[in-house]
Amino acid sequence: MVTHHELTSPKKMASFQGIVTCEEPNSRMHHFVGSLEWNSRKYPLDIGNLLLRGCKIRNTDTCYGLVIYAGLDTKIMKNCGKIHLKRTKLDLMMNKLVILIFMSLVIASMFLTLGFAFMVKEFKAKHHYMSSMQGRTDAMDSFFIFWGFLILLSVMVPMAMFIIAEFIYLGNSIFINWDLSMYYEPLDIPAKARSTSLNDHLGQVQYIFSDKTGTLTQNIMTFKKCCINGCTYGDALHPTQPLPHSPAPS
Template identity: 45%
Template sequence: MSLCKVERTVKANDREYNEKFQYADNRIHTSKYNVLTFLPINLFEQFQRVANAYFLFLLILQLIPEISSLTWFTTIVPLVLVITMTAVKDATDDYFRHKSDNQVNNRLSEVLINSKLQNEKWMNVKVGDIVKLENNQFVAADLLLLSSSEPHSLCYIETAELDGETNLKVRHALSVTSELGADINRLAKFDGIVVCEAPNNKLDKFMGVLSWKDSKHSLNNENIILRGCILRNTSWCFGMVIFAGPDTKLIQNSGKTKLKRTSIDRLLNTLVLWIFGFLVCLGIILAIGNSIWENQVGDQFRTFLFWKEGRKNPVFSGFLTFWSYIIILNTVVPISLYVSMEVIRLGHSYFINWDRRMYYSGKSTPAEARTTTLNEELGQIEYIFSDKTGTLTQNIMTFKKCSINGKIYGKRNSFSFLLVCICKNSQFIPKNSHSTGLL
């Protein structure tokens, strides 16, 4: 196992030194397909649907002349229609993922290059670069905080994109690097080497050592600013890129984009399997009937029709007839239902975007359906795990009703959040576990 897989060594302001480790660049990819992989991957995903796989199997059967009773054209047209509509929808969804990736990758950040601060696209930021951040700016990569405008080189960050918390967190730089301040010349000469853990998805842990000026300094999570954070209440700060792009903890936690199936998709697959089982049973019964008929009556028709062939095997005749009936009765499997589902989902996505009740006037932001395959799952929530009520209420609550020592305060027709408690020694103490709680 190579050293770079066990630990990471990064030298500040030295791209040539860092390139020999072949660290990932800061470009991110959240899309599922590209021009070359779209067709094979999308077809593989679509044929995971039982109905599509069934009709592909049916199409193969219709190409066999001995058992085909219908032309293959009657099967390939609806199958191609369903696959094409789904492929177009999936391609549209992935196009917006590419668009979002390009928007993020082309954001600008100030990077110290050749002793000068230059605007550089996020995707061109390299491991070891020194980046300047300003107030209310997104962090481009996982950075080691070097210095800031606040006393003791503190800085405040918002980690809502990482853990959903809107309260600010404090990070601080090492005292040995805080002396660099905003002096570009001193920052450009900074050549510290960081040896730290390999990329991982642990947001609250970091271990590393900074070697600079013939001394070593221990690093922990309090010295690191992660990608996805926003700098708040801090005029400026400088940081050294430790992890970039797919190696950042934000991307490490995001995982790969995978195929998601809704409960309706799973239900339809189950129904199609039951219908297919019924079709097989029906085909077996008809095939047995054909074998009996061929054995008892079929020879009389052969004589009448002057067939020169020898005696036909009834069992083999029943076997061929079974597949013929599977082809004839294929319409019991509702492939048209999948077409209707795709059309309805596409329409729902537009209705979500147009819904005025889902428009947030505070930030002038409408609802946006970023995928058209999961619309029916919207709002179907079974469990909510929350560490505190502020996560759900944003700490904005309105008094409704309460009872203190038997006296009810608030509107009597209100049934929302009744808190029953006793006033004792100017304190609210719950009466007992049976009389307190949310109604």
């Protein structure tokens, strides 16, 4: 690199003036294309010349560099997608129930408003002198009456249900941390609930995926059957004992 062969002292580095042309900020961690123009010459730049944010250089005392991307334009920030909050099945069910209750509340307020409008119409038909005392239109009266019924029936929405659920999650997490049945004595490691909102998922685990054999099982090499020069050896139908370990080559 030019800074290694040409700029060999801090004084030369302080007087360095060049132009770096590079690609637009993107999320590709292993790809970078650019060029450095200095002293009427161009030097190609690739991913080997780029030090990503958060990385550390080993076996190097001093490193001089130029900031290419900063702030939200760094590759690390470009790779940070939207953070999705984890919701349990119980939370989704409660959200659906609240939406259904709110829709029922709106429908009930509409029917009550219509019924009230018919009653007012019949009352005005019997008492015609009341119409001259009213300064608002029927549509405006219906609008205010609808919102009045909506506020009056708003107690149907269980707003305290979410607060109570959070306290239940918190208490359950404390009991998990105190549970002696989840304590691993050989390593002195107790259970630790890192999230209070996923406790109810513990009893709903249906599948466990493992990256390789040996993580949840034992790597035991057992001879079953083989074919050598047309001859079959072994019986795969009957259980066999594990083969002894081969001695290490001398």
